[in-house]
Amino acid sequence: MGSVSASSKTLTFRVTRQKPELVRPAKSTPRECKLLSDIDDQEALRIQIPFIQVYRNRDDPGINESRRRSDPVKVIREAIAKALVFYYPLAGRLREGPGRKLMVECTGEGVLFIEADADVTLEQFGDAIQPPFPCLEELLYDVPHSGGILHCPIVLIQVTRLRCGGFIFALRMNHTIADGVGIAQFMNAVGEIARGASAPSIQPVWQRELLYARDPPRVTCTHHEYEEVVVDTKGTIVPLDDMVHRSFFFGPAEVSALRKSIPLDLSHKCSTFDILTAFLWRCQTIALQYDPNEEVRVICIVNARFKFNPPLPQGYYGNAIAYPTALTTAGQLCEKPVGYAVELVTKAKRVVTEDYMKSVADLMVIKGRPRVTLVRTYLASDVTRAGLNEADFGWGKPVYGGPAEGTVASFHIPFKNKKGETGRVVPIFLPGLAMDRFVNELENFFLSHNVRPHFRRTTSRL
Template sequence: MASNKKNANLLSFENKEVVFIKPSNLTPSTILSLSSIDHSMMGFFAQSLHVYRSLLGNPNSSEDDDRNTTNTINPTTKRDPAKVITKALSKALFYYYPLAGKLVKHGDGKLRINCTSDGVPFQEVICNCNLSSLNYLDNDDVEIAKHFGIDFPFEDEHGNQYLMALKLTKFLCGGFICAWGVNHAVIDGTGKVQFLVALSELAAGESEPSVKPVWERERLVGKITSHPLGIPMDNAYAAVSPLMPTTDYSHACFRVNKESITRLKRSLMEDIDHSAVALKKRFTTFECLAAYIWRARARALKLNEDGETMLLIIVGLRQRLEDPLPSGYYGNGVVDVYVKLTVKQLKEQPLFEVVKRIREGLIASSSNDYITNYMDTIENDPLGDNLDYESAALTILTDWRYLGSFNKIDFGWKKAVNMMPVPLKMMCDILPPNSSMRGGVRFFTTQPTTAMPKFKEEMKLLMTNDPTINFQSRL
């Protein structure tokens, strides 16, 4: 692909009125309760961008996208992506009818879904350029990509939250970008992919989804207990940064190729005590990158060395339960894994020791006892009042590589040529490589603007093809 770049200031948009896509048929009018894990995600709206190129002429050629045309529908099939996708969305909401309702706080303080069939807010937008001029967002330019995220309110005039939203931006070439936003209190990443696969099946003419949605949120409800698991980091001892708090954040994406990952793993394995039971298997890509990113962020933020820092990893539990969740379950099926060190330990001890601690935390979290205790803990403290999610001492990391079958999502324009998150300031996300990469991963992060140069310096060392760099001892 070309390396075209476009200044965000040169983009102009024609924004159409927000409308509501309702279920295609009558659905139950009821009130649904959420799981304990759902409650812990209150107020968290996750967005992702899915980029689809035009099918004009040869779908494998980028030349057609550069033609000067004002045709924002598929020139080959005469199909308008907005009409195709909203029609399929209406059908999908018949099966996933809770998503057409609203999240409402009831008298007991609990959030519940009012299944009102009010619908999913949808906005169609026309952009004044061809997707090829943006390189299909393949440059991972987050500042450009932000313009295509959902920017209308996620709640009604009474403060009741929508559960899903869609913004579809069409380009002059016939390509388009879908921004899918979901209320994380109702659906997680795996559930979102399940929904989008169902939607694409209905867009292709199927009469019903191949996987039927399952609610069953009562299966993940914890118990009120006087001995919750607790958060391992006391805010009184949390490390602080001279660069935070701030309102000035920058976003970045780093492409870490497979050679860099191999080199990092090789460096980590050199000094390992192979008698350690937890290290009989080779380190995973995630474990290695998690340790490196955590340390890089601590250095970039200039955390005080006598303070504590914590890595919070969000991992799936669907197949870890003694009684696994059914395949159609689309609620939150995740637990938090906590790994705590002093900043001095994180910076100065060999990096493989940090990886070892991460592995131990991940292994411990896979037990049924941990999952049960975790649900009990958040049932006692659903809003996470004991944890400051915007603390400089906390690094939150997610792994998008195994969320589900993104390749099956095809609305009639073939699979997306690119997919990326809309950044949140407290999240770090590891994603699969995009179409222009041969293996490796993409890493999206948001940091205070004043910390980003140092963070980029740390990441550049990881991605530099220099076999002499020692990741273990470099301070």
């Protein structure tokens, strides 16, 4: 049993944790070895990704009296064990074979689970129910020796009861096993079982062979995302010793202003993600003050499930994402109107096809699973339709559900603000002075379009 005081500039609370335990599948599961796909085991995905779901203890007509009095820790722990019968690879451990090929040894050892209590109410969080979360390291404790890619638990879950009767469900998963859609699918399966279902409504599908490299492998598309970029020591160096993490809410007024700033024909054919990503890429490039001749990039993470013919099976929870990339110079991006950046973003996304995905898988095998290039790159991911804000364990849907932080990637996260406006929150991670310039750039744009932005002032310095 551990006790720790957690604090931020705006909030201080105490978290008491029970000893971490392993939750195993509720029934016997197959003991076998399952290969990951050649999309799964690329270098960019060999990370742990954290998610957080925040729940009220609401007197909702849809929540019966017995459920309101139930212990969410007990309910969720039991539901995880039952869900792992269907998602049994998650209870195994990753191994690495020849050619750095990853596989899951389905051992049934279980996922890590932590029971905790926090001496704080949900109301005390105020505007902080979005990244950066105060004291995230206490709401999702990094159990020593648990965060590796190989020979470690694939999933870590902490359920923290709040003093008001609400609770926080935090999850960390090895990204090589699942993408955002797959992780949401698992969480929703746990939720369905917690609410009394005997099985998930969407059965999990492994079938990683659908994204194996071809034989023989052959790169048939251009992949700027995996190009090795040489960093010129004379170029712009981004300082990493004073990084600031902030989130920005973009509602209907902000999106409308952005659409009015680009040609009408372009506005009609681009998504909210396209225009917001293009705008934020441009603002970040201005804020970082790159040399005008330096090459800059934007990477849009694309869900490729429906790019296949036929589409990947419903229930496929492996990584089915691509990293299409657009390139230009800092000078062109900053000097030209936002529409220029929007066209680059939409053009980049269009290259993702079934052949493109097969070409990526082949490139992984041929080139030894290279990293995604992040030099002078803005990386954006749309999780508004991933289902991360849908998990209902019996206490209703979360007031926030999505990534726990935004560092390398800027996630577009569905969010409803205190005014009831539905929009998206986007975490941004920049050096301190660059963040000041970034905020000024945003505010100047929206004020010039008669929109008073309501950007949250809370920051987290790392």
